[in-house]
Amino acid sequence: MIQVDDKPVTWHQGMTIADLLEQMEGVGFCSVVRLNGKLVSSPRFHETPIPDGSIIRLLPLVAGG
Amino acid sequence: MGHMQLKEIAATTYERADVNKGYTDQSLHINLDKADIGITPIDTAIKEKFIGGKGYDLWYMWNAVKGTTKWDDPENAVCISAGPLGGTPGYPGGGKSIVTAISPLTGAPIDSNVGGYFGPYKKFSGFDVITLTGKADQDTVILIDGIESNIKIFTASDLPDNSYEMSDALTRYFDAEKPVNVSVVTAGPGAENTYFGCLNFSWYDAGRKRVRYKQAGRGGIGTVFADKKIKAVVARFGAISMKTNNPADLEALKTVTKTHAKEIHELDPKQNRMALVGTTHLVPIMNDHDCLPTHNFKFGSHPGAAVIGEDVYEHIFDKGFDGCWRGCAVACSHGVKDFSPFTGPFKGTKVFVDGPEYETVAGCGSNLGIFDAHTILEINFYCDAYGLDTISVGTSIGFVMECFENKLITTDHTDGMDLSFGNRYNTLELIHQMARGEGFGAIVGKGIRQMKQIFAEKFNADAAFMQDIGMESKGLEFSEYITKESLAQQGGYGLALKGPQHDEAWLIFLDMVHNFMPTFENKAEALHWFPMFRTWFGLCGLCKLPWNDIVPEDNKQTEEPAKVKKHIQWYADFFSAITGKKTTPDDLIAMSEAVYNFQRVFNLKMGYGTREHDTLPYRAMGPVTAEEYESRQERYDKQLIEKYGMNISDMDTDTKVAALRKEREAQYEQLKGAVYERRGWTQNGIPTKETVKRLGIDFPEVLEVLEKNGVK
Secondary structure, three states: OEEEOOEEEOOOOOOEHHHHHHOOOOOOOOOEEEEOOEEEEHHHOOOOEOOOOOEEEEOOOOOOO | OOOOEEEEEEEEEOOOOOOEOOEOOEEEEEEOOOOEEEEEEOOHHHHHHHOOOHHHHHHHHHHHOOOOOOOOOOOOOEEEEOOOOOOOOOOOOOOOEEEEEEOOOOOOEEEEEEOOOHHHHHHHOOOOEEEEEOOOOOOEEEEEEOOOOEEEEEEEEOOOOOHHHHHHHHHHHHOOOOHHHEEEEEOOHHHHHOOOEOEEEEEEEOOOOEEEEEEEOHHHHHHHHHHOOEEEEEEEOOOOOOOOOOOOOHHHHHHHHHHHHHHHHHHHHHOOOHHHHOOOOHHHHHHHOOOOOEOOOOEOOOHHHHHOOHHHHHHHOOOOOOOOOOOOOOOOOOEEEEEOOOOOOOOOOOEEEEOOOHHHHHHHOHHHOOOOHHHHHHHHHHHHHHOEOHHHHHHHHHHHHHHHHOOOOOOOOOOOOOOOOOOHHHHHHHHHHHHHOOHHHHHHOOOHHHHHHHHHHHHOOOHHHHHHHOOEEOOEEOOOOOOOOOHHHHHHHHOOOOOOOOOOOOOHHHHHHOOOOOOHHHHHHHHHHHHHHHHHHHHHOOOOHHHHOOOOOOHHHOOOHHHOHHHHHHHHHHHHHHHOOOOOHHHHHHHHHHHHHHHHHHHHHOOOOOHHHOOOOHHHOOOOOHHHHHHOHHHHHHHHHHHOOOOOOOOOHHHHHHHHHHHHHHHHHHHHHHHHHHHOEOOOOOEOHHHHHHOOOOOHHHHHHHHHOOOO
């Protein structure tokens, strides 16, 4: 199990951030997440595995400076 | 350095105007030629049309200067205003000042939005706007004392020559018992000796018992300030509460303030964590999306970026409350204590560094090939202390380094300095030279536009290549985002009234990452709406960060998440509560649109403001060199084949670079046309008569400027 924005989500072996977002609705805005406190951006979603027990936050639209 | 001496040469007492619904309706004019102090009421019609903040600044500046006025003419006016909402304690981002002048870099109006307490203190002392004209013949300090209700002009001697010490000395001089009552605006030696001098706006950090400052950085307003021989303008005021703005509806003000602040307190820790890391979270995000300027905007990412982002600065920043305005929940103004510079006049001492923010990290770090958090801190410290804009410094030195690596300039021109990318020590030496106005640094301090001319004329450098890689537009150096893959943000920079600063529009992710605006019309609509809404913050004395850097949790389910409409409604409520005018979100856009178009006409008055001035160096649009192209060859090849239908099998890299360039330059021109049309401008980029009439800015002098430029 992992926590995504304070809600439990079922985890599976080999799950990446891209896999997670594909199974969620209304996340088209999401280009950056915090995975256990570390920023991960969309170009790395497919290559970034999610460890079991992770805490993930979906960051809002990047708004610049 | 002897003991600081201030000698009073002019003074006046005044009856302090009460603030009523966010306004004092009074303006203060100081002419340095004669040490003349004037106070005049602000006309109601001007208040209705220009709102405050940047609107007031532009109106007073318009009336101070002629179309032929140059930046160093005495009539050039430095104007400062805080806007009707500015000075609301506790409202996130509620204490900004907006500063304007005719820029030494662009020759046109420049505006800069800055924190610190000066703007609110000045307003509560009785003045919605101040204008500073003329030139003193000796170093001058101006005091606006809202506690004693007097204004004094002093000649000054033996002041510290840097902003870091001068802000502290003057704060303690004018209120040793309660330094929190004082805010000081200072420039520094860098402002005297370059064209991109900034202004430092201070506040007293009672927790740390030290003076802090934020910068009105862009466009050389500090240079104008220094040219007038103003060393400092000081505002002094006492206790402030939500009642100080005398809002029309105090309860409504309390409600909207509490609502917005509460949301930020709850959500910032879950989102960008700006209260911990400021804007340094943007470094890894921009790097991962290939948007972090690296080696003079040649590339958008670098492995070294990992050590100059939030992961590092979170641990270096001094812990404590870091709002640049009282009670601001965003609290992003972080700093580093006990930093020991390894060069320059503060070498070996311990100083407090205010920063860095993202722009400084990117401009003075990755863009120079400097991937060292401590060197960036030292550059940040000296730029502030000297009064230099870190954005123009970083972008200018990046240009110099690329010229050096391409042998357009050599050690014969640089006083023997190796200015290859990554040279930390010589970067700092260059900054020290800029501040002293000496050596090669004196040339760099003139900015990229003038450097291009000097390098071509004196060093026989390739003018066409420098035009392509010199990251300036309208004479202003670019702020720190790579725009090659975002046509909308190319427009955000190229069509910005003052030059390529991102505060008008930041559309990179909406465009490049999410493809939310696929057509020219979509992009044009964004390049209308976003600059208009962002302008509103400058009219009212607010920071834009609380609008869209921390957003409601349900924002993603709204129709247009990029606009964060819940917050726009709160801003309308905020405006209504202070001013008593029932205001809708659409009203905010209408307020901005009038001022925005007025600024465009102001550019025209000064000899700019037409299509030919909305140009970009090609590096902002695409790869200039074969090296750049080949570094992202898969991306560019794919575009030539799929987007432009080309057969590239027989093309070498140079041919591909040229083919891509032709397409991208054409699409930028097409975008300009679409944006002009959306904004109600001619295809030469000039507001039509119908537009200025619709916006109620069809003053005779505005129509005269339009007619002189062929708009009948």
